[in-house]
Amino acid sequence: MFENVISIKDFGKDDIEFILREAENMEPVASGERPSSVLTGKILGMMFYEPSTRTRLSFETAMKRLGGSVVGFADTGATSAAKGESLTDTAMMLAGYSDAIVIRHNLEGAARYISDIVDVPVINAGDGAGQHPTQTLLDLYTMKRFFGKIESLNVALVGDLKYGRTVHSLAYALAVFGVKMSFVSPPELRMPDSVIHDLEGSGVEVTETERLDDVIDDVDVLYVTRIQKERFPDPEEYSRIRGAYHIDRDMVAGRDLIVMHPLPRIDEISPEVDSLPQAMYFRQAFYGVPVRMALLKMLIRERSDSPE
Amino acid sequence: MFENVISIKDFGKDDIEFILREAENMEPVASGERPSSVLTGKILGMMFYEPSTRTRLSFETAMKRLGGSVVGFADTGATSAAKGESLTDTAMMLAGYSDAIVIRHNLEGAARYISDIVDVPVINAGDGAGQHPTQTLLDLYTMKRFFGKIESLNVALVGDLKYGRTVHSLAYALAVFGVKMSFVSPPELRMPDSVIHDLEGSGVEVTETERLDDVIDDVDVLYVTRIQKERFPDPEEYSRIRGAYHIDRDMVAGRDLIVMHPLPRIDEISPEVDSLPQAMYFRQAFYGVPVRMALLKMLIRERSDSPE
Amino acid sequence: MFENVISIKDFGKDDIEFILREAENMEPVASGERPSSVLTGKILGMMFYEPSTRTRLSFETAMKRLGGSVVGFADTGATSAAKGESLTDTAMMLAGYSDAIVIRHNLEGAARYISDIVDVPVINAGDGAGQHPTQTLLDLYTMKRFFGKIESLNVALVGDLKYGRTVHSLAYALAVFGVKMSFVSPPELRMPDSVIHDLEGSGVEVTETERLDDVIDDVDVLYVTRIQKERFPDPEEYSRIRGAYHIDRDMVAGRDLIVMHPLPRIDEISPEVDSLPQAMYFRQAFYGVPVRMALLKMLIRERSDSPE
Known part of the structure; x- marks a missing residue:
């Protein structure tokens, strides 16, 4: 094959x-x-x-x-x-x-x-x-396994969308399934225009925002990535941004979505989320x-x- | 179980x-x-x-x-x-x-x-x-395997009895079997009072001494541990103490006892002891x-x- | 056995x-x-x-x-x-x-x-x-496997013949099979006299030369070894010698011989040799x-x- x-x-x-x-x-x-x-x-x-x-x-x-x-x-x-x-x-x-x-x-x-x-x-x-590619396949498998199918999902990619090879590959693969995507990041770490252009060319619907609040009511999957300190010359700017994309219990509890992360995480997701049924990242690793x-x-x- | x-x-x-x-x-x-x-x-x-x-x-x-x-x-x-x-x-x-x-x-x-x-x-x-705990179990197994039973033994723990987790765990486990114990160490490295108190509370007989000579005629097991140089501010004091608890061939040959050590040893036991039937530490590792x-x-x- | x-x-x-x-x-x-x-x-x-x-x-x-x-x-x-x-x-x-x-x-x-x-x-x-010894055995196996037998071969050992344990062991083993050997090296890195003396004592024919050209028409096996930079105080001398014993495509293509090397190589053999049927070093590693x-x-x- x-x-x-x-x-x-x-x-x-x-x-x-x-x-x-x-x-x-x-x-x-x-x-x-x-x-x-x-x-x-x-x-x-x-x-x-x-x-x-x-x-x-x-x-x-x-x-x-x-x-x-x-x-x-x-x-x-x-x-x-x-x-x-x-x-x-x-x-x-x-x-x-x-x-x-x-x-x-x-x-x-x-x-x-x-x-x-x-x-x-x-x-x-x-x-x-x-x-x-094997990371992308296990990400897709996690969605398929939980939701039964990938096609109709609404997936938010959150965090550093500029440098992460994981989110670029995942976005291309989700496009193959016609998945609706939201890109949630600080302006400094936006998904590259070339990737967005490719995705739109393949006919999928993508939206961009800086605010998690704009998308959290609509998404099935929050795919969270690490924002690396080294990307920010100013430590205060880093702190501010890290806070804005931090996932905590209140943001997730009771919602009809799953939280994924390629791991290792540092502090993008609060440990109190781990025990919620929405937390899928350890299962995803398995x-x-x-x-x-x-x-x-x-x-x-x-x-x-x-x-x- | x-x-x-x-x-x-x-x-x-x-x-x-x-x-x-x-x-x-x-x-x-x-x-x-x-x-x-x-x-x-x-x-x-x-x-x-x-x-x-x-x-x-x-x-x-x-x-x-x-x-x-x-x-x-x-x-x-x-x-x-x-x-x-x-x-x-x-x-x-x-x-x-x-x-x-x-x-x-x-x-x-x-x-x-x-x-x-x-x-x-x-x-x-x-x-x-x-x-x-698995070290303690293999220590017990070594005694059981050689003597057939643990209960009636007389065991001397020798060397650094203050800092070694190995000897503390072993002492508690030997107490479960009612084993008679001698603690042989320099005053600086005595078995902690809390451990001795616990052991005596469980009804076993323990004695303390600084001198190996006091116990060597009576013991079935010499359990030797490493005395670490870092414990002594004064190198001469370290040398003196190391010498006092060094096990050599003359001390062991012909006696009705076994020598155990959790390994690695540095120089607590002379290599000339290795070929004696009393030397049990390599078997113990196995x-x-x-x-x-x-x-x-x-x-x-x-x-x-x-x-x- | x-x-x-x-x-x-x-x-x-x-x-x-x-x-x-x-x-x-x-x-x-x-x-x-x-x-x-x-x-x-x-x-x-x-x-x-x-x-x-x-x-x-x-x-x-x-x-x-x-x-x-x-x-x-x-x-x-x-x-x-x-x-x-x-x-x-x-x-x-x-x-x-x-x-x-x-x-x-x-x-x-x-x-x-x-x-x-x-x-x-x-x-x-x-x-x-x-x-x-296991390197020597796999070297012999490589020759046996390619030529069917070792006895009648003509083997050139090339490069650093002074310090390499590999070539010394191999030379002794080839002597057991009565193999004709040439030693090709710069004067600084000659095969030690003691080894040559032993080999001649066992009745095999050995020749020494500084020039690959002297032997390349006659040999079945070019056994190349690494010349280490550290052996030469003068970097220019090292460069000159390295060049003189470098194996390239023209030297090998079309000839009825195999090129062996214990690996890792640095630049003793040009990568363009790798695709020639004479290149036997990866097979040798296997x-x-x-x-x-x-x-x-x-x-x-x-x-x-x-x-x-």
């Missing part, structure tokens, strides 16, 4: 729906309820040039729950990369030891570059300002496991089933 | 005896003689906020010998904790990926706090000055595996056997 | 040929084509006191492809070694948790020292300026897996098959 997972833009609506259905079948294995030996004897190679907890551990969990194993590195300290080995050489080596590669790299395009070189499937786990299991199974098993 | 392993004080004599019997059944699996698939498909989540070799690797070994897998982190360098993620959020994430969590943390109470939040079993692998296997099997399998 | 793998000098020609045959049987498992449960339930203990990517990951891959697991450390940051624990104590602990130990250490002799202490098999994965599988199977399984 597909050989690599590099950018969410490579996937059509049918592809995405197929992956989400497969992920749902995986849930009993993902939760440890049902053992699986689908990938017994198979090895996932991990190349993490940037630190990651959630993405890395959920890929590891996905592989191990399927009976497979993992080799590779979580940072570059104890590796040949520290001796000056090229990305190409490291990838060629790891491809020799594994049945698929997951790569996180600080440079945009690194994953696609590697996928052109090695003869095993490659999954992009985040390449700098570029793509993070959903990374069945989604990544579906991808690993498709990429690795289908490949080994096909004639040499 | 129990849902978490947080403090040895949560376990009665019957609980402890049950765990030690289960551990003995685990020995052929722990040594690699007999494979096991008791925990196939299950995942242990490791949260090690402080470095550890023995505890961490023996938990990993225990889980893998039972057919299970491990995910998590051995230090916080390559994790979201480095980005400022809270302990709660990290634990919620890892609980979504695993069937049980093992945590080592520098703050007392961290393990119990986590066990109240997540919906998987939690095992405390050391929380600051607090508890390290016993961490069957004891932790017994706990993992009880916590994870019984949970998944029970109705949802 | 043998209990440890410490130095290639411990292996006779028959031993080596047996290992290479076993490695060939392992290839379908090494490539993930065929699952194996030969070492299910078994654990390999890894003690890496120096960073390594290829050696460490290929041992891990080998163990996991055979159904086994790995515990240990990839660097000493998060371990008791950082607290001052002795090599002996760390090895005794890990031997208690595992069925075989792989050690890389900065001190020559460390692996043999450990093998005398612990009661599980020990594999040397590089001990300082000493030995790296061959580390079947060779190490053969060793692990022999050391661990034969041990557990034998009566206690």
Whole structure:
């Protein structure tokens, strides 16, 4: 069906729906309820040039729950990369030891570059300002799983919409489903015009606002992202803005919506929200496991089933 | 039977005896003689906020010998904790990926706090000055395994009895078995009065001395701990004291006792003791595996056997 | 057959040929084509006191492809070694948790020292300026696999022949097969006289030259090694020498030879060589897996098959 997972833009609506259905079948294995030996004897190679907890551990969990194993590195300290080995050489080596590669790299395009070189499937786990397609798939899965379908939703993306690769990819994917979107951010962190232009070109309805209050009565999903201190030269301006986009219990309790966040959060969402039924971010993190299991199974098993 | 392993004080004599019997059944699996698939498909989540070799690797070994897998982190360098993620959020994430969590943390109470939040079993692998219950269980197992029973033993705890969480927990557990104890330490590093008071209140016989010679003819177990240089402002005083509690071959050879140590040792026990039959500390380290296997099997399998 | 793998000098020609045959049987498992449960339930203990990517990951891959697991450390940051624990104590602990130990250490002799202490098999994965026998075995396997036999080959060792433990071990092993060798290096980095003397004593033909051109028409194998900048006080001298031993496309294309390299390379071989059929270094890295599988199977399984 597909050989690599590099950018969410490579996937059509049918592809995405197929992956989400497969992920749902995986849930009993993902939760440890049902053992699986689908990938017994198979090895996932991990190349993490940037630190990651959630993405890395959920890929590891996905592989191990399927009976497979993992080799590779979580940072570059104890590796040949520290001796000056090229990305190409490291990838060629790891491809020799594994049945698929997951790569996180600080440079945009690194994953696609590697996928052109090695003869095993490659999954992009985040390449700098570029793509993070498995995050987008688990975000979509979370919405699908809760609401039953994605098409008719009304989704607000909140916070830093300028720098976050997560919200850009998610916006493109939601557009494929015709989802109505609101972009809620301070002026300094607006969704880039190029993204808005693309989305409008694809026929979806998008609105922009600085105020959460403008949209909160209408949305099904509040997708909250981190606003990084480093974006603001003036600490007071940062404090003011952080406060304006902070999600607390009063804002959410009793409303017919879910709160999502790619995590880690710092203080965008008050901990008192965690116990509300609207809080979906920990469940969302767990959903990374069945989604990544579906991808690993498709990429690795289908490949080994096909004639040499 | 129990849902978490947080403090040895949560376990009665019957609980402890049950765990030690289960551990003995685990020995052929722990040594690699007999494979096991008791925990196939299950995942242990490791949260090690402080470095550890023995505890961490023996938990990993225990889980893998039972057919299970491990995910998590051995230090916080390559994790979201480095980005400022809270302990709660990290634990919620890892609980979504695993069937049980093992945590080592520098703050007392961290393990119990986590066990109240997540919906998987939690095992405390050391929380600051607090508890390290699996160490205590393997210490008890070592005595039980060598002498057949714990009740009638005479145990000397030697070295730094003031700061070591290991010796405090062990003393409380030995009291449950009515064991006669001697505390051998320099005055600066005496067993805290509060502990002695508790022990005497439970009816066991304890004696205190500064001199090993006073007790060595009577004890079955010399449990030696590390005296840390940092405790002494004066290096000469440190040297003098270190010498007074140093265990060498002459002190031990031919006597009817065993020498235990939680390891790592620096120079509390002379390497020439290692080859004596009295030296039990490497065997003791190995016993961490069957004891932790017994706990993992009880916590994870019984949970998944029970109705949802 | 043998209990440890410490130095290639411990292996006779028959031993080596047996290992290479076993490695060939392992290839379908090494490539993930065929699952194996030969070492299910078994654990390999890894003690890496120096960073390594290829050696460490290929041992891990080998163990996991055979159904086994790995515990240990990839660097000493998060371990008791950082607290001052002795090599002996760390090895005794890990031997208690595992069925075989792989050690890389900065001190020559460390692996043999450990093998005398612990009661599980020990594999040397590089001990300082000493030995790296599994590298030598995979080098030999690469030649055997490509040419069908090793005996009649003509092998040029190129680059830094003075400091590289890899080329010294390889030269001794090639001598066992009566291989004709050329040593191509700058005068500063000549093969040590002691090695040449030993080789000539064993009856093999060796020649020395500074110029690649002198040998390139006659050799079957160009075995290229890294020339380290640190060896040259004068950066210009380093540049000149690096250039003289640089392998590019024109030098190799169309010739009846293979190019090998233990990797990581920096710039000894031009990337444009990678796509030529002569480029064997990535294949060579992969061959580390079947060779190490053969060793692990022999050391661990034969041990557990034998009566206690």
